[in-house]
Amino acid sequence: MTLLKVENVSKRFGQLVAVDDVSMTVEPGELRAVIGPNGAGKTTFFNLISGFLTQSSGRILFDGGDISTLLPARRVWRGIARTFQITEVFPELSTRENLRIAVEVAAGYRTRIWLPRQVNAEIEARVGDLLARSGLDDKADRLVGELSHGDQRATEIMMALALRPRLLLLDEPTAGMGEQETYDITQLIRKLHKDEKLSIVLIEHDMRVVFHLADRIMVLAEGKMLAEGTPGEIAGNEVVQAAYLGKVA
16 A cells, blocks of 8 residues: 555645645655755655645655544554654753653653653663664764764654654754765665665755665655656756756766
């Protein structure tokens, strides 16, 4: 069964049409990319999928159920998690504490002040596992605000993973990074996709990342879907090259 189905979705802000009749499907285990110039409607499209905005028309199905009117928290419980363009972490807390908060939320203990010893042990084990898989073990007790941009982004991604999503939305995961940080985050995404068998949709401007990671690519321009296909098909699409890729592909 198709995991995510976006059907003819539009979003209007007065006279501005930010997303215009866009459809997309994501299959279980697929890694998709959404690309396009600034102002193409990419983040608005993500906000519609994750529930931060409500579509003006069309509908969104997840695992066969209509989630078009569900609040963001309800979509998280259904299995959709996301990261944002601006990294969303708790800079005054350690890496371990950031991950623990996410694990406790996922386990339904976010309002509990005291936890039984066995539950606490299970949470600590889950946090330790996330630290190990992200390569952040040696930074577990450092304040996240002191970490590099790449490590902060890795922490945010692992906090999203702590929610045990079936679909992970990554909004420009390598934005503002240097060569090594971009490589590290790309490897982390590839590893999570393979090991967790996660369905992932990412917005990304770095075409090297897109063409190395994505199974399929959707191109948005002025709120409309310009093209969709495999990396090879998109790289060879003259319309896409003229509108966006240029000589990058």
